[in-house]
Amino acid sequence: MSSGDEAVLRHHGDVDAEPGLLDFAVNVRLDRPPRWLRDRLAAALDRLGSYPSAEDDRAAREAVAARHGRSAGEVLLLSGAAEAFPLLAALEPRLAAVVHPSFTEPELALRTAGVPVERVLLDPDDGYRLRPEAVPEAADLVVLGNPTNPTSVLHPAEVVRALLRPGRVVVVDEAFADAVPGEPESLAGRAESGLLVLRSLTKTWALSGLRAGYALGDPGVLRALGRGRPHWPLGTLALEAVRACSGPAAVAEARRAAQESAGHRAALVEELAAVPGVEVAGPAAAPFLLLRVDGGEKVRVALRDRGVAVRRGDTFPGLGPDHLRVAVREPARNAVLVQAMRDVVGRG
Incomplete structure (x- = not known):
């Protein structure tokens, strides 16, 4: 395995979630333990x-x-x-x-x-x-x-x-x-x-x-x-x-959280799918979504410039630079992501 291949496989969402950014790159439900x-x-x-x-x-x-x-x-x-x-x-x-x-x-x-x-x-x-x-x-x-x-x-x-x-x-x-x-x-x-x-x-x-x-x-x-x-x-x-x-x-708390997150995910899928140029892979079952947008790397950088971190997708075998992964958050945070995606993809 080459050092380049190893570096790609070692990439995880915490690298994309730079301090100060609104984090949609890491798939952790809470900011801190309850x-x-x-x-x-x-x-x-x-x-x-x-x-x-x-x-x-x-x-x-x-x-x-x-x-x-x-x-x-x-x-x-x-x-x-x-x-x-x-x-x-x-x-x-x-x-x-x-x-x-x-x-x-x-x-x-x-x-x-x-x-x-x-x-x-x-x-x-x-x-x-x-x-x-x-x-x-x-x-x-x-x-x-x-x-x-x-x-x-x-x-x-x-x-x-x-x-x-x-x-x-x-x-x-x-x-x-x-x-x-x-x-x-x-x-x-x-x-x-x-x-x-x-x-x-x-x-x-x-x-x-x-x-x-x-x-x-x-x-x-x-x-x-x-x-x-x-x-x-x-x-x-x-x-x-x-x-x-x-x-x-x-376990009961986790079940309630899963149900709530599923509702947030369904709303986010609908909102992102309505953004021209954004494709949402589905049906989605987890608290994150796989997106495909033309010029994905430029989109990711532009989102970061707007204070939003998303996970690059090209380090996953089988995906390419036009793929991005986004975590599902609560509606207020999701709205920031959706608006930023509208601004960035719309600007083209």
């Missing part, structure tokens, strides 16, 4: 003088297991869901298939570890829908997102399950699944051989700076993933966050 979560983390500060214990780890895994109807042995806690991707090399795959356009960290981590990777590029004319037959039969590791970043496509669970077969591990990155009302296509509660589901707490709970997530899957696969990790891979605050965000009250 008060109840900050209070919970603050109460744990006095425990920072001690190493996280096996009991801390067990309690957090049990909370996750209860949330998804699994056993604690089917949970591996992660320092952010993205930590799972470099761990996949421990499974010693012979050929990894990565479904694109999608989050670039899996491919980057696998290539860095020397794992052969084949890209499976989904067709925009087919709505970026997953076609299992497009995945190489020889692939013994398949990685995809659901819902997918940046296309906002939600693949049917049964289509994803069609990828499962003996000798293959299918990794489903569900970092945004809890932002979809009802989580209708989630496989987090399904215990199936070869299925590995990743979850993040970053997006819904504004924990980008804390790093907390988890994997759900067969205990044997999870043991293989965790074998080379150092002691205490998660700190006390991350373990506390996992427990707090997996409780019934937090």
Whole structure:
């Protein structure tokens, strides 16, 4: 992998969200964790003088297991869901298939570890829908997102399950699944051989700076993933966050937030689609939208000059410089984006 390819795959929305800009580049719901979560983390500060214990780890895994109807042995806690991707090399795959356009960290981590990777590029004319037959039969590791970043496509669970077969591990990155009302296509509660589901707490709970997530899957696969990790891979605050965000009250709050965001998204789709020259990929299911505009790079720079940050799309395999990704915010912020897009695209 060349240094240029690596630099492209390493690009993420936080780079586009420069200080002082109205941020539509990063897909995090809140500007900061909610008060109840900050209070919970603050109460744990006095425990920072001690190493996280096996009991801390067990309690957090049990909370996750209860949330998804699994056993604690089917949970591996992660320092952010993205930590799972470099761990996949421990499974010693012979050929990894990565479904694109999608989050670039899996491919980057696998290539860095020397794992052969084949890209499976989904067709925009087919709505970026997953076609299992497009995945190489020889692939013994398949990685995809659901819902997918940046296309906002939600693949049917049964289509994803069609990828499962003996000798293959299918990794489903569900970092945004809890932002979809009802989580209708989630496989987090399904215990199936070869299925590995990743979850993040970053997006819904504004924990980008804390790093907390988890994997759900067969205990044997999870043991293989965790074998080379150092002691205490998660700190006390991350373990506390996992427990707090997996409780019934937090899950109920996330469901309400997902419903509210879906309404905001529907309105934003309608408003952006009404701007001449702006195409919105759909149907969208996640709290972000994929746009295509002619002269996308010039548009992105012009938006930045107006104080609005959006995510460039050309670093996602299968997309080009005319693609932009925008996060869904509350209506007042969305109105600023829409007006800026009218001004910029209209000016041409």
